[in-house]
Every structure is written in structure tokens, then in C-alpha cells.
Amino acid sequence: MFARRRIVWTAIIVATIALLVFGSVRDTGPLTQQDRIDTITKRIACPTCDGESVFVSRASAAQAIRAEVARQVGDGARTDDEVVAYIADRFGGAVLLLPRGTGFDALIWVLPVLFTVVLSAALGLAFRRWQRAGTVAAVSTSKVAAPRRSFAIGIVLTVVVGVAGGVLVARQSGQRLPLQTPTGGIEDSTASLLAQARFSGPTDVKTAIELYGRVLELDPDNVEALTYRAWLIMLSARQFDELIRSQAYTSTITALGRAIELDSAYPDAMCFLGIVVYRDGGDAKSAKEFVDRCLERDPPAEVRGLVESLSADLEAELNG
Amino acid sequence: MKPAKVGAAAVAVVLVAFIAVLVVSDGDTGVGARSPLLGQPAPAIVTTTIDDAPFDLARRKGSWVVFNFFNSTCVPCIAEHSSLVRFVADEAxxxxxxxxxxxxxxxxxxxxxxxxxANDGKWPKLRDDDGSIAVAFGVAKVPETWIIDPNGFVRLRILGAVVDGVLEEQMAQLRSTQGS
Structure with a gap:
């Protein structure tokens, strides 16, 4: 009788584990783009309404999210989980209709399983005691010490099984967001490299030049990287001898010219070209032309500050 | 130890841990709101103004940039407008x-x-017809105000209407930490 019951329980446990493993690794097959958009938007809560998914909501915030999901699905660059991760990165974990299966959020999945296992074990223990008390009326007190050890082992086993089961459920049921990192899930993209390069620029020119170089490896026509790498190389070269300065001057003029060719509306390249042509090439007339064209293109404050006084100096030099 | 004592001890441990978390956690007391974007490179934004002029956020590096998400029918947006006008005039x-x-x-x-x-404010107004800028910044309700530093990093998010002096104070703090 006891052996048969054990076989049944073993079969149930094996079947449960098998189903969970199957569910977590199965391939659901290809979906159409609209299917993917629907599936993703059903996983995301509308951030401005109560209890509605983006899929059903007609709120403007939900519509904007739906449009973004459609755009990312159309681009085809991200998986469903990555699209959900992008939205959760922006709006926070509260927009996930299924809580995450990792980190602190995983407790939502782990705790119910843990409590279920612990309470089941406690009930089983209680029933066993009552059964013993009913059938064996008189038990010698010397035998009380032995169950203590098995009781402690039982507690440990119960907690281990509860936590392990909970983690398994969390991994299977919770949303896994592959892009997320402790810093917020921003990818190591050219945008990130450019921001790091700008941050390093004033204090660590060598690192900034390397970072701009990495951007150009990924995107050879990146105008910002072309411009600022050339500018920093020229600034660095000024402390060296004539030969190095001359080589840097040639490569800087080429790179800035290339940046202007790629984007003639980009003021920074025009301003730097004006500065370099004057300070390192001694050509005031060309410099004035480049600086004026830069100022016409509304440069950011940092760059404007570099050339506004230069423009007046050039004017004075050319007229005097 | 008796099972009842074990249970009581477990409950006590959980309660103590819970109270400890409440005691040591720091609540939101400043004007800045949380966002995973804080300290990260700002999202790439390319759009046009309502006057059809092109706008590319990447081209504004080198300047402090403030985005104010706005709707002309939103009451808090209307309420904060005079503060924004004063702030922009001072910054100019x-x-x-x-x-x-x-x-x-x-x-x-x-x-x-x-x-x-009708209400003044001669700065550029950016189109976000498909809501992609709002989604990129995680903006669900307006008004929201975001500050991006000259290196292109997101530095501050303010939820709701700003009152007089708030943006001035925040910019002063940010400039002092940025060293500009």
C-alpha cells in the first residue's frame, strides 16, 4: 500500500518537472508580425489606466507604446522579450503584466510555492503525530530524542524543495528580460560609446580618441565620431614636433572634410575646421568662412563658446 | 526546539527584517523622479519642430538640453507655463x-x-506624432521635464508641474556637479 502511494507521488512529481522543463524550452514556431505585436502588447500594462493591457487600451500612452512595439517588430532587430525589456526599461517594471522571474520580483513566484510546500509538510507532520497519538497510546519518553533530528532534516528539506520549486516556477512563468543590466539595460551601442567618449574627452583624451575609434569601426560614417576624433587628435598633436603636427593636420582636415561632406548641416565640424585651419594652418580667410558658416548653423553652447571670440579676431585680422 | 517555537522565531525574524527595510530605505524626498535612464545616454531623438525645422538631439551635445513634455489641454502644463517662460528667459x-x-x-x-x-514661449516645439519620444523617455502623463547634460547623459526627470525656482535650483546643482 505504502509503496504504491510512493510510486504515484513520484509519477506526479516527475510529470510536473517534465512539463515545466518542456514549457520553458519549447519552440512555439514562427508568428506573423501582427501576432507578435498582439502577443507583446498583451504582456504590457497601459501605464495610465488601471488593469488594462496595451493591447486593449485606447489611451494615448498605450497607443504610443503599441506604435513603438510595431516599429521594433517591423525592424526585426529585437526578440519579443527584448521589445518588452525595452518598454520595461523606460516605464519601469510596473508595466509588466507578468512579474519578472528574476531578482526581487521573483519572490512573487517563489513565495507561494514555498508556503505551499511548508504548509503541506506541516500538515503532514501534524497528521502523522495525531495518527501516532491515536494508535500508540503509551510511548516511552526515551524515544523522543530520535525524531528531533529527522524533524530538523525535514524542515531543511521542505525549505529547499519549496525554494527550488519556486525558482523553477519563476523561471518558467516570470517574464525574462534579456536586455536588462544592473545599470538599466542600455546596450553598448554607438550612442552609448559616443556618450562615454564625450564624458572622457576633457580629462582623458586618449580614451576618448579610442572610444570614437570604436564608434567608427561600427559606423565608419558617424559624423560626430569623425569630427571629435579628428579634433582631439589635432589638439593632442600640438604638443609634439612639426612632423607629427603636420601629419595630424592633414588627417584632421581630411576627417573634418569627410564629416562636412556627410552632413553639411553639422556645425561642430565646420567650427573645428575653422579653428584648425587658422591656428594650425594660418589661413585666416578660409577660417573666417568656416567659422561664419558654423555660427549660421546654430552650434551648441560649448562649440559656440570656442568660436565666437575667434570670429571677431579673424574679422579684425582680415580688415587690419 | 518545539515546532511552535520554531514558527514563532521565523515570524519574528521576518518581522524584524521587514521593519529594518522600512527604517533604512530612503524615500523619495527630492523633486527628481526615478528612471532607468538617469545617468545613461539620452535616447536618440530625430524629429521636426511644428515649424518643420529638423531636430536631432545628437547635434545638441555641448549644450544643456531641457525637454518639457506638454499638451495644450493639460491643466498642470498650463499652470507651470509662466515658470518655464521665466526660466528660459533667465537661461538665455x-x-x-x-x-x-x-x-x-x-x-x-x-x-x-x-x-x-497667447501665453508666450518662443522656444522650439518638437513633434512627437507617433509618441516615440514619449516612449523612449518612458513618459506616460504630461507634464514631465527632463534635463540632459552637454555630454548627452540624462541627468534629471521631474514628474508633474514645476513651480518657480525649481528648474533654476536644479540647474545650479547640476552645473556645480558637472563643473561647468
Whole structure:
């Protein structure tokens, strides 16, 4: 009788584990783009309404999210989980209709399983005691010490099984967001490299030049990287001898010219070209032309500050 | 140890841990709101103004940039407008003054034009017709104000209407930490 019951329980446990493993690794097959958009938007809560998914909501915030999901699905660059991760990165974990299966959020999945296992074990223990008390009326007190050890082992086993089961459920049921990192899930993209390069620029020119170089490896026509790498190389070269300065001057003029060719509306390249042509090439007339064209293109404050006084100096030099 | 004592001890441990978390956790007391974007490179934004001028956030590096998400029918947006006008006027007198942009949220160009004609504010107004800028910043409700530093990193998010002096104070703090 006891052996048969054990076989049944073993079969149930094996079947449960098998189903969970199957569910977590199965391939659901290809979906159409609209299917993917629907599936993703059903996983995301509308951030401005109560209890509605983006899929059903007609709120403007939900519509904007739906449009973004459609755009990312159309681009085809991200998986469903990555699209959900992008939205959760922006709006926070509260927009996930299924809580995450990792980190602190995983407790939502782990705790119910843990409590279920612990309470089941406690009930089983209680029933066993009552059964013993009913059938064996008189038990010698010397035998009380032995169950203590098995009781402690039982507690440990119960907690281990509860936590392990909970983690398994969390991994299977919770949303896994592959892009997320402790810093917020921003990818190591050219945008990130450019921001790091700008941050390093004033204090660590060598690192900034390397970072701009990495951007150009990924995107050879990146105008910002072309411009600022050339500018920093020229600034660095000024402390060296004539030969190095001359080589840097040639490569800087080429790179800035290339940046202007790629984007003639980009003021920074025009301003730097004006500065370099004057300070390192001694050509005031060309410099004035480049600086004026830069100022016409509304440069950011940092760059404007570099050339506004230069423009007046050039004017004075050319007229005097 | 008896099972009852074990249970009581477990409950006590959980309660103590819970109280400890409440005691040591720091609540939100400042004007800045949380966002995973804080300290990260700002999202790439390419759009046009309601006057059809092109706008590319990447081209504004080197300046402090302030985005104010706005809708002409939103009451808090209307309430904060005079503070924004004063802030922008003060910043215009600085060499490193911020570049201020309104991001139009779910509103018509004409309605926005009428609002600004009636209430002043001559800064550029950016279109966000498909809501992609709002989604990129995680903006669900307006108004929201975001500050991006000259290196292109997101530095501050303010939820709701700003009152007089708040943006001035925050910019002063940010400039002192940035060293500009």
C-alpha cells in the first residue's frame, strides 16, 4: 500500500518537472508580425489606466507604446522579450503584466510555492503525530530524542524543495528580460560609446580618441565620431614636433572634410575646421568662412563658446 | 526546539527584517523622479519642430538640453507655463544657457501654436506624432521635464508641474556637479 502511494507521488512529481522543463524550452514556431505585436502588447500594462493591457487600451500612452512595439517588430532587430525589456526599461517594471522571474520580483513566484510546500509538510507532520497519538497510546519518553533530528532534516528539506520549486516556477512563468543590466539595460551601442567618449574627452583624451575609434569601426560614417576624433587628435598633436603636427593636420582636415561632406548641416565640424585651419594652418580667410558658416548653423553652447571670440579676431585680422 | 517555537522565531525574524527595510530605505524626498535612464545616454531623438525645422538631439551635445513634455489641454502644463517662460528667459542670458524644447504630446500643431501665441514661449516645439519620444523617455502623463547634460547623459526627470525656482535650483546643482 505504502509503496504504491510512493510510486504515484513520484509519477506526479516527475510529470510536473517534465512539463515545466518542456514549457520553458519549447519552440512555439514562427508568428506573423501582427501576432507578435498582439502577443507583446498583451504582456504590457497601459501605464495610465488601471488593469488594462496595451493591447486593449485606447489611451494615448498605450497607443504610443503599441506604435513603438510595431516599429521594433517591423525592424526585426529585437526578440519579443527584448521589445518588452525595452518598454520595461523606460516605464519601469510596473508595466509588466507578468512579474519578472528574476531578482526581487521573483519572490512573487517563489513565495507561494514555498508556503505551499511548508504548509503541506506541516500538515503532514501534524497528521502523522495525531495518527501516532491515536494508535500508540503509551510511548516511552526515551524515544523522543530520535525524531528531533529527522524533524530538523525535514524542515531543511521542505525549505529547499519549496525554494527550488519556486525558482523553477519563476523561471518558467516570470517574464525574462534579456536586455536588462544592473545599470538599466542600455546596450553598448554607438550612442552609448559616443556618450562615454564625450564624458572622457576633457580629462582623458586618449580614451576618448579610442572610444570614437570604436564608434567608427561600427559606423565608419558617424559624423560626430569623425569630427571629435579628428579634433582631439589635432589638439593632442600640438604638443609634439612639426612632423607629427603636420601629419595630424592633414588627417584632421581630411576627417573634418569627410564629416562636412556627410552632413553639411553639422556645425561642430565646420567650427573645428575653422579653428584648425587658422591656428594650425594660418589661413585666416578660409577660417573666417568656416567659422561664419558654423555660427549660421546654430552650434551648441560649448562649440559656440570656442568660436565666437575667434570670429571677431579673424574679422579684425582680415580688415587690419 | 518545539515546532511552535520554531514558527514563532521565523515570524519574528521576518518581522524584524521587514521593519529594518522600512527604517533604512530612503524615500523619495527630492523633486527628481526615478528612471532607468538617469545617468545613461539620452535616447536618440530625430524629429521636426511644428515649424518643420529638423531636430536631432545628437547635434545638441555641448549644450544643456531641457525637454518639457506638454499638451495644450493639460491643466498642470498650463499652470507651470509662466515658470518655464521665466526660466528660459533667465537661461538665455547665460553663455552656457540651456536649450529648451517643448515636446508636443498627443496634441495638434495648431492648438500648440495658439497656446504659445497667447501665453508666450518662443522656444522650439518638437513633434512627437507617433509618441516615440514619449516612449523612449518612458513618459506616460504630461507634464514631465527632463534635463540632459552637454555630454548627452540624462541627468534629471521631474514628474508633474514645476513651480518657480525649481528648474533654476536644479540647474545650479547640476552645473556645480558637472563643473561647468
Amino acid at each position: 542670458e547665460r553663455v552656457d544657457g540651456v536649450e529648451f524644447f517643448t515636446v508636443v504630446n498627443d496634441d495638434a500643431d495648431d492648438a500648440v501654436r495658439s497656446f504659445f501665441t
